[in-house]
Amino acid sequence: MAEFDVDLFVIGGGSGGVRAARIAANYGAKVMVAEEYRMGGTCVIRGCVPKKLFVIGSHVHQEIEDAAGFGWSIGQVSFDWATLVANKDKEIARLEGAYTTNVEKSGARIVKTRAVLEDAHTIRLATGEKVTAKYILIATGGAPNHGPAVPGIEHVISSNEAFHLKELPKRIVIQGGGYIALEFAGIFAGYGSDVSVVYRGDNILRGFDEDVRKHVRTEMEKRGITIITGCTVAKIDKHGRDFTTHLSNGSSIASDQVMFAIGRHPNVRSLGLEAAGVAINPANGGIQVDGWSKTSVDNIYAVGDVTHRTNLTPVAIREGHAFADTVFGKRPVQVDHATIPTAVFSQPEVGTVGLTEEEARAQYSHVDIYKTDFRPIKATMSGRDTRVLMKLVVDGSSDRVLGCHIVGDAAAETIQAIAIAVKMKATKADFDATVALHPTAAEELVTMRTPTARHVRQAAE
Template identity: 90%
Template sequence: MAEFDVDLFVIGGGSGGVRAARIAAGYGARVMIAEEYRMGGTCVIRGCVPKKLFVMGSHVRQEIEDAAGFGWTIPEVSFDWPTLVANKDKEIARLEGAYTTNVEKAGAKLVKTRAVLEDAHTVRLGTGETVTAKYILIATGGAPNHGAEIPGIEHVISSNEAFHLPELPRRVVIQGGGYIALEFAGIFAGYGSDVTVVYRGDNILRGFDEDVRKHTRAELEKRGITILTGCTITKVDRHGKDFTTHLTSGSSIASDRVMFAIGRHPNVANLGLEKAGVAINPKNGGIEVDGWSKTSVDNIYAIGDVTHRVNLTPVAIREGHAFADTVFGKRPVQVDYAMIPTAVFAQPEIGTVGLTEHEARAQFPNVDIYKTDFRPIKATMSGRDTRVLMKLVVDGATDRVLGCHVVGDCAAELVQAVAIAVRMKATKADFDATVALHPTAAEELVTMRTPTARHVRQAAE
């Protein structure tokens, strides 16, 4: 008889866990994967995918407004929020089915139940059964974090609930200044809601390039989104279907919904980690892992948002694949976290890869900046007051492009391609030698010839 029931037990059926299960099974491992909610995890069920569907739908209103400049006369149109939600649910159900089918086709066994650790090699299922495994992979993801308790916190929704609201709120207050807050600000505003964003910092998008932060804020405000910085929400009162949100500034805001998007925390509670001896990283609250995604217990690994490293779906997938290659494929692979492209599907869209200007100046003595801010060709006909930002951060000594930052339509699509060049250590001369594709916005990245700024760090005496 085999020493263990399975070779690998995966806790969590999100993108990272599913990838690990499929690849490990492909190597001949006996794999079992448990998911207590729905297959697909945060990204597919209540994150990236439904968010992007909502974003695309919210663009239609702007397209209709812009159409007049191109000669179109469009009759009065109407929008139905329940139809949007229902059609989104159908697509999510289809994707969930695909995830389930792909796992089973790979030869892994799926159990739709909660699973917790009993010890380093034993998992207890929600049914009461126990399964022993040679290796265990924890891929339970993360969840919205509302922060400190405040009076009326029970009235606040997160992005989870936002996808299932019975009707479109006329007025929305959103606390937060990162990805999720700004994406939902654009979504609700696009469908016609009056949106106010409340953020504790001096400006939105902490950690992004300063020019990106300033440009995005200006564009969001042009679209009618109110952004209040330097304050937080202290209390939420409910009056029937309405809410009054009180701020540290002393002012208050009336709305139909209040949403918090101030961050996410790793799903580590009640997993039995202490029974198995799995350590938590005291710096971020996630499961502590090394460069191979191994925890403090030799046979237990963790990937994705539960480790609180780089909380992006493609990163979780890469980590899951690397784990399976390393442990079951006998091909040691470590994930390289440098030059990871990322996008914020706000309106306007943000795409970025590599170093910000601030980061580059801290790491390199000579830094050249190439930046352009221009009116896109579509706006010349539509009349819309909007501008595109494109920025390259370059090592002044080697001419290597260290970072690329774009704010404007299709920024994410553009930066995905540029990320290849940046990762390959392309130089500014390589960009300059590339023939422009005209007429496009992207051609600006290969036609900027003169630095807009040069920073030279003086050597210490």
């Protein structure tokens, strides 16, 4: 009789958990996956995928406006929010089915219920069933965090509810200055909403390169989005179907919806972590793990946003795969969390990899900056007032490219390719030796020859 019911029990059917389950099952492990909501997790169901679909759709009106400069005369157009939501739901259901099918094809079993740890090897399902497992993987992701409660917070929606609104708000207030807040600001503005963004910091996109932050804000404001910084939402009043959002600076904004996108917290509540002896990282509130994704309990691991390390779907997938390789494939693999490319699907789009100028100057004694800000070729015909930013951060001593930052159309697609070069420690000379592809915006990355800034830190005497 087997010592345990399964070799691996995965709590969470999102990207990281599913990848770990499939790879472990392919290695011959007996695997069970518990998901209490929908297979696919945040990214597929209420995150990256539906967000990107909404972003793509929100570009259409601008494309129609720009078409006039290229000779197109387009008559009356109309938009139906309900159709967008319904078609998005169909695509998400298709992807959810694909996730389920792929897990089951691998031989793993899915149980659609909540799972809670009773001890280091025992999981209690909401159905009353108990399962014992040799190894347990926690991959429960994160959840929206509304921050400190303010009067009227019960009227606030998160990105979860934004995907299922019955109608497009004519006016919306969004609190937050990061990925989610700015992406939804662009989405709603693109579909015709009057958008106000409220952020407590001095500028949006905290942690990004300062030039990127300034450029994105300028471009968003050109598109009619109001951005209020150094301020927070103090209270929300409801009047019938309308809201009045009172700000900490004494002003107020009327709207049809109020959305908070001020961050996400690890989904660790009521998982039975204490009963199993799993420690929480006091620095970030996520499950504490080592470089192998192992928790404080030898047979329990955690991957993805629940660890609050690098909260990106591809990272969760890489961590899940590495866990399965290490534990079941007997091929030890650690995930390198350095030099990970990321994108913000704001409007304009941001793509970035490596160090910001500020980070580089703190770590290196000699930093060269190559930067260009130009009008893209499309705008010369469409007449749209918009500019592209491209920036390279270079170690002036070794000539290594430490970071690349792009704001403009297809920034994310471009940065994925550039990330390979940066990860391989390419030098500025390598970039310079690459023949430009003309006419493209990206050719600027290999044609910038003269530093726009040079920072040399004098050695202490």
